[in-house]
Amino acid sequence: MSDTHAIATNELTKEYLETTAVDQLSLEIEPGAIYGFLGPNGAGKTTTIKMLTGLIRPTSGSGRVGGASITDREALIDHIGYLPESPPIHEELTAREQLEYHGGLRGMEPREIEERIDSLLERLDLAEDADNRIVTYSKGMRQKTGLIQAIMHEPDVVFLDEPTSGLDPRAARTVRAVITELAESGTTVFLSTHLLPVIEHLATEVGILYEGELVEAGAPKELVERMETGEDSTLEDVFLDVTTTDEERSE
Ligand SMILES: Nc1ncnc2c1ncn2[C@@H]1O[C@H](COP(=O)(O)OP(=O)(O)O)[C@@H](O)[C@H]1O
Ligand SMILES: [Mg+2]
Numbered sequence: 001m002s003d004t005h006a007i008a009t010n011e012l013t014k015e016y017l018e019t020t021a022v023d024q025l026s027l028e029i030e031p032g033a034i035y036g037f038l039g040p041n042g043a044g045k046t047t048t049i050k051m052l053t054g055l056i057r058p059t060s061g062s063g064r065v066g067g068a069s070i071t072d073r074e075a076l077i078d079h080i081g082y083l084p085e086s087p088p089i090h091e092e093l094t095a096r097e098q099l100e101y102h103g104g105l106r107g108m109e110p111r112e113i114e115e116r117i118d119s120l121l122e123r124l125d126l127a128e129d130a131d132n133r134i135v136t137y138s139k140g141m142r143q144k145t146g147l148i149q150a151i152m153h154e155p156d157v158v159f160l161d162e163p164t165s166g167l168d169p170r171a172a173r174t175v176r177a178v179i180t181e182l183a184e185s186g187t188t189v190f191l192s193t194h195l196l197p198v199i200e201h202l203a204t205e206v207g208i209l210y211e212g213e214l215v216e217a218g219a220p221k222e223l224v225e226r227m228e229t230g231e232d233s234t235l236e237d238v239f240l241d242v243t244t245t246d247e248e249r250s251e
Pocket of ligand 1: 016017019020021039040041042043044045046047048
């Protein structure tokens with residue numbers, strides 16, 4: 001495991017009393033990649049992201065993100081941005097106030113904060129609503145506010161947990177475009193989703209997680225080819241194929 005990778009894990013494992021949520025996960029992700037972390041609900045995606053962002057400690061195994069150990073949250077925090085499934089926003093603030101507050105916590109200069117907020121609000125079609133309180137926002141607007149919060153300090157690695165959930169098609173397209181721009185500027189994007197179309201044309205690399213284990217990994221196109229599921233097969237076919245048990249198959 002070397003620091004030339006943006007993200008590297010070695011047999012990363014999280015056990016709870018009843019379940020092994022993440023089971024000996026080993027990943028190596030290059031800087032500037034858009035890594036699509038795909039798996040059905042309960043596969044262990046959120047648990048993995050929480051370990052990679054230092055929020056929960058692995059039961060065993062290790063990992064490095066942006067050159068910092070995932071168990072050293074102080075060192076880690078400067079390198080990462082995180083959009084959780086439910087963004088941590090204060091309902092009573094406006095988006096602008098929320099983002100100013102977050103920029104301050106991140107140690108950004110006031111001028112830098114204003115510039116980044118203005119350009120990102122504009123980019124995500126939120127500028128008109130920026131001075132309304134978040135309590136009035138739709139799920140999609142909250143999600144976009146959370147995305148700005150995750151990227152405004154220009155981290156090396158951004159973790160997005162189901163980033164397009166609750167977004168209408170137009171907003172989802174804007175978010176996908178922003179993700180592509182981030183990667184082009186050298187940011188590594190780690191994106192979890194249970195929805196294939198989200199990553200089929202976006203991800204540069206895909207890992208399929210099933211019951212805590214990485215069952216497939218590769219470039220999206222490569223995966224489809226390797227599975228030989230037919231000429232018109234999509235990542236969805238690959239996903240169904242690798243996450244179907246033998247019993248289900250013989251039914
Ligand atoms: N705090 C917890 N305590 C016990 N079990 C948990 C906890 N968090 C997650 N799990 C279990 O771990 C598994 C993976 O959950 P999660 O990482 O949330 O999956 P995903 O994000 O892919 O839907 C599930 O079986 C879930 O019930
Ligand atoms: Mg989840």
